[in-house]
Amino acid sequence: MSCPRSAKPPARRSPACWTDVSDATNPDPVARYLDSLQTQRKLSPHTVTSYRRDLLELRALADALPGKLQLAALNQFHIRKFAAQLHGRGLNGRSIARMLSAWRGFYVWLGEHEAIAANPVEGVKAPKRDKPLPKALSADDAVRVVSERNPAHDDKRTLQLCNRAMFELLYSSGLRVSELCALDVRYAKEDRYESSGWVDMEAQEVAVTGKGNKQRRVPVGGPALDALRAWLAVRGALVKLDPHPLFLSERGTRIAPRVLQARLKAHGQALGVPANVHPHVLRHSFASHVLQSSGDLRAVQEMLGHASIAATQVYTSLDFQRLAQVYDAAHPRAKKKP
Numbered sequence: 001m002s003c004p005r006s007a008k009p010p011a012r013r014s015p016a017c018w019t020d021v022s023d024a025t026n027p028d029p030v031a032r033y034l035d036s037l038q039t040q041r042k043l044s045p046h047t048v049t050s051y052r053r054d055l056l057e058l059r060a061l062a063d064a065l066p067g068k069l070q071l072a073a074l075n076q077f078h079i080r081k082f083a084a085q086l087h088g089r090g091l092n093g094r095s096i097a098r099m100l101s102a103w104r105g106f107y108v109w110l111g112e113h114e115a116i117a118a119n120p121v122e123g124v125k126a127p128k129r130d131k132p133l134p135k136a137l138s139a140d141d142a143v144r145v146v147s148e149r150n151p152a153h154d155d156k157r158t159l160q161l162c163n164r165a166m167f168e169l170l171y172s173s174g175l176r177v178s179e180l181c182a183l184d185v186r187y188a189k190e191d192r193y194e195s196s197g198w199v200d201m202e203a204q205e206v207a208v209t210g211k212g213n214k215q216r217r218v219p220v221g222g223p224a225l226d227a228l229r230a231w232l233a234v235r236g237a238l239v240k241l242d243p244h245p246l247f248l249s250e251r252g253t254r255i256a257p258r259v260l261q262a263r264l265k266a267h268g269q270a271l272g273v274p275a276n277v278h279p280h281v282l283r284h285s286f287a288s289h290v291l292q293s294s295g296d297l298r299a300v301q302e303m304l305g306h307a308s309i310a311a312t313q314v315y316t317s318l319d320f321q322r323l324a325q326v327y328d329a330a331h332p333r334a335k336k337k338p
Contacts (some may be wrong), residue, residue: 025108029071030055033109054102059288061085071106072116079103079124087127097126135281136288141273144172145282147223150270158234165224165231165245166255169199169206170185170279171263172224174286174304177279179208183246185232199228199246210305218303287315 034052037043043051062069062084069078079100086096104121111119137145146167151158170180183206184195196209204225205217220228231247240252247255261278268277275281283304291300301312 029110029113030059030106030107032113033106038067038111041183051102051105054099055106056104058082058100058106059084072110072114074120075117075179076120076122076124079112079120083124083126088148093126093128094125100126108306113326135275137273137277139274139285139289141275142171142282142285142289143279145268145273146273148271150267152270158238161227161231161234162247162255163267165227166260167221167264167267168224168227170282171286172221173218174204174219174283174290175206175208176210176283176305177260179210181247181255181257182209184244185235185246188244195244201225201228207303213305213309216302216305284315287312291315 032050034048034055037051038045038048040062055080059071060162062071062074062078065078083096083100086099086103087093091099100121104119107116107119107121110116146164149160149164151335166180169175170177179197183197183199185198186195187198187207188195199206199220200217203220207215207217235246235248238248238250242254245254247260249255257279264277264279264282268275287300289302290303292296294300297309297312297315300315301309304312306312
């Protein structure tokens with residue numbers, strides 16, 4: 001049976017028209033595929049080189065299998081095994097996902113030229129990408145952010161005092177931005193209203209309701225208490241209709257998270273702090289610095305309001321990073337040879 005001739009071959013040819021690229025006398029399927037990428041799809045040499053590297057890795061993994069399987073003989077089990085091997089070597093999820101994508105494209109092309117059972121890469125996913133570690137300020141930068149004034153607001157004393165109290169409390173107690181904005185001056189329970197959070201100045205702690213409606217109490221440090229007292233002394237002049245909110249906008253309403261975020265970002269920029277400062281950075285800094293000083297992971301978990309210790313353990317990585325930096329800078333055996 002002869003293959004029909006046409007100006008444009010169909011995307012999927014019948015079995016009688018397949019080319020047996022596994023035959024040793026025919027060109028290598030990987031080489032043919034790469035050539036098609038350059039000549040037919042017009043991909044750049046740089047992109048083709050990237051595909052070549054990924055496919056050579058696939059071939060090396062296949063060659064290492066018992067029996068040295070051909071690429072056309074691989075199945076989904078083999079591909080999953082390869083992905084696990086790459087992950088075990090330390091390749092990150094993003095790189096493995098890119099490699100799987102290159103392999104998948106190759107098998108789509110191969111299926112149009114050879115009788116393969118199925119695309120073995122379909123349904124195979126890369127290991128989950130590692131979540132980036134939360135960014136934390138150095139202790140010096142954190143203290144600068146919460147204690148130094150913004151020169152641009154020298155003529156707005158009330159605004160300065162409000163910002164100082166909010167920033168100090170964020171760093172002092174590791175609150176979420178939503179938790180801080182929900183704070184009341186004191187606990188209140190009225191018809192259709194009950195406080196979800198407040199500061200107990202006498203007990204020197206803040207009561208908050210976090211995720212999952214979980215309530216907790218967190219200590220408040222001396223500098224934050226001083227900043228709160230200074231703010232409370234002028235707060236009354238801004239109060240409009242609602243007497244409950246602890247922190248107010250310039251219009252006298254409860255401060256909104258987006259307003260607090262904008263104020264903190266502008267404050268950090270005005271002070272020349274290198275990092276992009278937002279409320280969660282102060283929360284991360286609180287957790288990292290307390291853990292560095294105490295080493296008590298359970299206590300940090302309770303103060304952050306994490307339901308699981310696993311969510312808090314990320315800060316042990318931050319602490320190890322700091323220790324590694326100190327080691328690299330100070331240990332004589334860690335210094336690279338010139």
